[in-house]
């Protein structure tokens with residue numbers, strides 16, 4: 001028998017109450033970093049070691065697969081000291097993984113073929129598009145993206161086509177018909193999309209009482225983490241599974257509900273207390289994660305939201321350093337600042353994997369990635385791909401590569417049928433064969449195949465059109481500056497239109513990324529060793545080198561980069577939140593919609609509360625994103641932070657707003673020093689020469705080291721701010 005007291009070690013009174021509660025239904029409602037996940041883990045260990053519950057009776061639902069793995073490891077570590085029992089029979093996973101497992105075991109009862117396949121969101125969109133065409137729906141009135149959204153929304157709400165009340169609305173009727181057509185097609189081919197996995201698993205239980213009962217008997221203990229982000233069907237499924245006898249412990253934080261846009265229902269927390277019998281609520285109020293300054297900032301920010309369930313988080317830990325607010329003058333400056341701060345962290349003995357950079361949307365990562373690569377700092381993009389490895393970017397680069405060199409076979413293969421132009425695998429195989437037989441490139445093989453009549457008429461027409469397209473992209477852009485050329489190629493190759501039609505979140509992100517690629521070419525400065533190359537060749541070399549950089553190995557220590565959404569549940573000693581500007585964060589779409597704005601604020605709360613020791617929030621006064629440069633104002637969220645907890649770093653030295661402690665004062669002074677001292681070797685009044693702007697005089701210097709910025713008055717070219725170490729200035 002386990003030593004029970006050890007199981008309760010490292011827990012406060014309230015946490016212990018939750019862990020050691022007698023069997024029953026519990027809601028653990030608590031703010032960020034108060035130990036909810038820790039409580040769940042200990043609770044499971046307690047159930048096994050003390051209550052004598054077999055592992056096979058326990059189901060734990062987590063929000064990501066990574067969280068599931070971590071939880072399993074933690075339980076294993078906790079239990080290893082107590083019992084030798086194995087944990088294989090315990091089910092730990094996300095709603096999707098658990099539902100999927102059920103469907104595999106009961107495919108026949110779920111009315112699925114044994115080898116049913118999963119449709120990811122891209123596959124789903126493609127299928128919907130094809131069906132809409134087949135049934136003569138036009139794209140304009142019936143955009144495929146909206147069809148997917150409609151279908152998924154109905155499924156998230158647990159509704160099949162015949163259950164939707166459409167009597168009063170002709171348009172809804174059509175959408176319901178589309179849903180019906182789509183569902184029939186999926187059923188015929190044995191395909192299930194993500195929302196279907198959950199709905200099917202729900203129906204499996206709802207329609208098969210015997211199966212339901214057997215699982216109800218088996219899983220007497222159900223635990224759910226991050227409950228605030230469950231949707232209607234997930235909630236209904238848990239309710240069915242728990243039945244009258246199950247014991248359910250849910251943990252959640254209404255202030256961290258950030259998936260409303262995907263159908264999550266904060267209200268499920270309150271619903272739980274009404275729907276389940278004798279629910280006891282346990283509140284945890286002590287935060288163990290963050291310093292006082294970080295926690296107070298988070299608390300004050302979230303107090304601006306209405307309709308909260310209300311929590312009071314405190315810490316007995318140190319006040320810590322103030323939250324840094326850095327006003328960058330543009331996105332490059334922001335990236336350099338973050339990089340320089342990471343270096344300082346390292347110099348002071350910090351670890352790279354303890355640093356996280358959080359941003360609102362994936363396309364913001366590019367500038368940061370480039371700065372990190374230039375500084376030789378390894379990084380990993382969590383839950384996403386590195387910029388130059390993203391599908392749409394590789395497509396666009398492939399066109400540019402063909403424009404640059406028609407004989408680039410890899411690029412040819414990549415875009416010969418992207419966007420689709422009716423060139424199939426058979427045509428491509430004929431071309432490939434020619435390349436082998438005659439030792440020529442695919443481009444040359446195309447000419448041969450056409451002249452030698454090796455292909456069907458339709459394939460020839462399609463190929464000719466492709467050849468013409470690439471030739472004309474090259475011809476028409478030959479005189480253009482690189483970024484105009486890139487923009488032209490993206491728009492005229494058909495890629496832009498293709499991705500524009502791929503509606504939904506993914507499609508939007510792809511368009512943003514393509515626009516970001518144009519920004520990348522605009523900012524690109526040819527390195528000295530590429531002097532002889534054309535701008536395009538130099539840029540393509542740069543892009544392939546960056547893409548070729550190995551993603552750091554799992555064991556290598558590297559900076560963690562991710563969106564704020566993917567950071568949920570995680571914690572890091574050193575956190576940077578970047579791009580905290582009106583229109584970015586909160587996002588443009590949320591500015592005039594109070595519900596969405598509140599969800600953005602919860603996302604900011606999630607971001608701030610990821611930080612353990614030190615948090616820096618950055619905004620840029622001007623930002624080029626998606627290839628448009630805009631003046632930006634700091635996010636309202638920055639203004640909502642308590643003055644006494646923050647320290648603003650301005651362009652000209654540091655302006656510290658207020659201090660409440662001597663200790664804070666000192667760290668602020670230390671912090672500020674890197675902006676005030678200047679050891680860059682430049683001085684005001686110095687004459688310099690720039691490759692493009694010619695001769696000028698330095699009239700202002702800011703920042704230090706890699707961060708040094710020079711304001712220079714160029715003869716006949718106006719006054720410009722340049723980043724000293726990138727500008728390649730010569731002394732005159």
Ligand SMILES: Nc1ncnc2c1ncn2[C@@H]1O[C@H](COP(=O)(O)OP(=O)(O)OP(=O)(O)O)[C@@H](O)[C@H]1O
Pocket residue numbers: 010011012015030031032033034035036037038039253256287288289568569570571609
């Ligand atoms: N009683 C305690 N004593 C010491 N450390 C604790 C205690 N409870 C939790 N912690 C630590 O505090 C941190 C936050 O805990 P945990 O991740 O469980 O919080 P959470 O409420 O799940 O946070 P989030 O809302 O972000 O998911 C972890 O590092 C955890 O190990």
Ligand SMILES: [Mg+2]
Pocket residue numbers: 036037038225569
């Ligand atoms: Mg947690």
